[in-house]
Amino acid sequence: MSRTGTKLDAKKVNSELFTLTYGSLVSQLLQDYENVEDVNKQLERMGYNIGIRLIEDFLARTGSGRCYDFRDTAEKIQSGFKIFLGITPSITNWSPAGDEFSLCFETNPLTEFVELPDNYSNLKYCNILPGVLRGACEMVQMEVACWFVQDQLKNDNVTELRVKFVKRLEDAIPAGED
Amino acid sequence: MTIHNLYIFSKTGTLLYYAEWNRLNKSGITREEEAKLMYGMLFSMKSFVNKISPLDPKEGFLYYKTGKYTLHYFETPSGLKFVLNTDNASQNVRELLQQLYREVYLEYVVKNPFCQLNEPIQSELFKVKVDELFKKSPLFLSRSL
Numbered sequence: 001m002s003r004t005g006t007k008l009d010a011k012k013v014n015s016e017l018f019t020l021t022y023g024s025l026v027s028q029l030l031q032d033y034e035n036v037e038d039v040n041k042q043l044e045r046m047g048y049n050i051g052i053r054l055i056e057d058f059l060a061r062t063g064s065g066r067c068y069d070f071r072d073t074a075e076k077i078q079s080g081f082k083i084f085l086g087i088t089p090s091i092t093n094w095s096p097a098g099d100e101f102s103l104c105f106e107t108n109p110l111t112e113f114v115e116l117p118d119n120y121s122n123l124k125y126c127n128i129l130p131g132v133l134r135g136a137c138e139m140v141q142m143e144v145a146c147w148f149v150q151d152q153l154k155n156d157n158v159t160e161l162r163v164k165f166v167k168r169l170e171d172a173i174p175a176g177e178d
Numbered sequence: 179m180t181i182h183n184l185y186i187f188s189k190t191g192t193l194l195y196y197a198e199w200n201r202l203n204k205s206g207i208t209r210e211e212e213a214k215l216m217y218g219m220l221f222s223m224k225s226f227v228n229k230i231s232p233l234d235p236k237e238g239f240l241y242y243k244t245g246k247y248t249l250h251y252f253e254t255p256s257g258l259k260f261v262l263n264t265d266n267a268s269q270n271v272r273e274l275l276q277q278l279y280r281e282v283y284l285e286y287v288v289k290n291p292f293c294q295l296n297e298p299i300q301s302e303l304f305k306v307k308v309d310e311l312f313k314k315s316p317l318f319l320s321r322s323l
Binding site: 052053055056057059060061063064065066139140141 | 189237254255256257258276279280283284288289295
């Protein structure tokens with residue numbers, strides 16, 4: 001291995017290659033599973049597995065501490081999108097209790113060359129993103145639920161990702177002397 | 179200045195990695211027992227510091243010092259714990275631990291899909307890089323005290 005620790009500048013990585021790679025991943029899954037629901041589930045699971053690792057990269061790069069409140073979390077998630085996908089979704093539609101918000105994407109690098117065929121209308125094409133958020137938040141002791149409410153691929157104006165705070169996970173206590 | 183030894187714990191308390199350089203005094207118990215003891219102490223120390231703090235504890239427990247050595251503690255928001263024992267003269271150990279997290283753990287464990295995140299680290303490359311990082315640090319002098 002010749003990894004020297006020098007990082008590729010995240011902004012300079014060609015996003016088209018990423019878009020197309022993701023596209024081929026989704027189309028492979030559609031071939032492997034007959035059911036679109038299963039594909040949605042697999043994408044979410046893959047995202048989760050990415051998220052639990054990606055959070056370390058985020059923390060090491062930004063040096064950020066734990067979140068004070070959920071608004072702080074929202075801003076950190078926003079900056080995460082900036083770092084890893086080069087986009088800045090807007091944070092909107094806070095619930096009155098302050099435990100739910102939406103991320104609105106005007107552009108989405110994952111769907112740049114994508115059109116959904118009619119028979120796949122149930123496919124959540126970008127379902128990897130909710131998985132990533134869920135995995136990443138879980139690693140910092142937060143359980144969140146995450147789903148799409150609007151999708152540009154389904155002729156909505158924006159893509160809207162809803163994030164809901166579920167509960168705070170407790171620190172693990174040390175294993176006792178068994 | 180001297181670096182004695184290093185422990186890395188996962189957020190559930192598994193000893194992910196242990197390395198030692200200048201350790202003259204052996205604890206006389208097995209590595210597993212020692213790790214459990216260490217983790218238990220850290221856990222208690224952390225909650226003690228947070229409870230007893232008269233102000234908002236912010237980062238909480240940072241280090242403790244005895245007549246002979248200093249134990250430095252660095253915990254990431256994701257619950258990884260880096261523990262490094264040095265002599266009392268060492269400075270900027272926190273930066274060194276952050277560097278260990280950023281440049282070694284992240285690069286050679288998190289970005290290595292064959293490394294499971296909650297299991298002891300087996301990667302040879304990781305071992306080599308940890309050793310390199312500490313040996314090139316100004317804190318590292320292999321002079322026995």
